[in-house]
Amino acid sequence: AVVSTQSTGPKVQKVVPFLFSSYSSASQSTVAMVIAETILPPRFLSLITQIIITMNLFWFQDQTVRASLPLGGSTAETQSAKETEVLVALSLGISINILELISLFVGYTIFSHGTGMFSTACHVAGSITLAFVLLESLSVTTLWYSFALTCVLPGLVELTTVIVIARIQGGR
8 A cells, every 4th residue: 555645744743753763853852751751650650559559468468378378277387487478578579669669769760661661561460460469368479479570570670770871871
């Protein structure tokens, strides 16, 4: 199919300027701002949602501990070990998420679109997984998997992005 650009050329170029190389760097930075403004709210909301659900898990951690205990009965030592394991997983998860939130507020990764999309996807998946842990009283093993994939992984990507950006800015 042949598409004529004569009748819609200027209109299309105004709507989608990043597709055309004739625009200056000023309009390219405007496009970067538009993309950052589009990615930033969902990223912030998904991160806050995961923090809130993790805080709720602190209040209902006894359900997760009971789901992690063996069916035949358990000793006080086993229950104490599972309580500690749940507490450590939740503490690490909330700590990493708060550090990522601070990094977002500082602004290092606002214009890193790949990091923003990856973080948003991970935190949405983490919020859904933690909601299942909370509502279905799943075991601490599920909590560790969720923690590793939806807190540690985006936290490491965030840390790597901050280090790379700090080195680039330090080299100027």
